[in-house]
Amino acid sequence: MQRSLVSFIAVAIASLSFAAGARAEDFPWSYTGEGTEIFNNNNAAKSSSISFTGTSGGATGDSGIVIFNLASFSSADLSAPDSFTTVPYGLTLTLGDTKSLGSDKTSGTLTFTGEFSATKVSKDSFLSPVNTFTSPTKQSLVLGSAEQGFRNYSVEILSFTPPGKPGSGVGSVYAEVRINNPEEPPGGGTGDPPPSNTPEPSTLILAGLGLPILGLVWRRRQKKTQEG
DSSP: OHHHHHHHHHHHHHHHHHHHHHHHHOOEEEEEEEOEEEEOOSSSSOOEEEEEEEOEEEEESSEEEEEEEEEEEEOOOTTSOEEEEEEEEEEEEEEEEGGGTTSTTSEEEEEEEEEEEEEEEETTEEEEEEEEESSOSEEEEEEEETTTEEEEEEEEEEEEEOOOSTTTOOEEEEEEEEEEOOSSOTTTSOSSOOOOOOOOHHHHHHHHHHHHHHHHHHHHHHHHHHHO
C-alpha cells in the first residue's frame, strides 16, 4: 500500500512539473528580418554586391529560424574581378510577442553587425568568402505585458553560410530563439508592474499532495510509539 501510494505521488509530481514546463515554453511569437545590401570596395563602380534578404514568419516556443538569405550579384568580367575587403554590414531582427499585442513591450529589435570579405568576384567566379561578426552573436530582449507576463527572448546566431557565385546558390544566416520567463519586467521593476506572484495551480496541487503524506507519516509514528 505504501509503495503504491509513493509511486502514485511520484508520477503525479512528475506529470505536473512537465505540464508547468510545457506551458512556460508554449508562447507564440513572430519575427521579421530587415535586410541590407553591400558592395565591392576595390573600386567605385559597385559592380558586385551581396544582398541580405530578411525573412519573416511565426513560431511557438523555442525554435530555429533562417533569418536572412544571401545572394551574390556581379557584372564584373573574370579578367577584372571585384573583391570585398572587410565590408561592414548591419542586420536588424524584430521579434513580436503575440500574446501581448497592444502593450508597449509587444515587439523589440536586435541588431547584429559584421564584416564580409571575398575575392575574385565576377559573373563567373566567387572565392574565399569570410564573415566575421563584430557584435555579440547572442543577444536577448524582454517582451510581454503585465496581463500576459513578461518573457525573455534569447537569440543566438549559430551559422553563417555564404552564397556561391552569382546564380549558383544562396547562403543563409541561421539562429535559434529560446524563451524563458523573467522574474520582473524590463527596467528592473520600473514601468509596467510585474506579473502576479499568485501560485500556479500546479504548485497548489503539489502542496495539497504533500499534506496527506505528512499525515500518514505522523500516524504511523504514533502507532509505533503506542505499540512500543
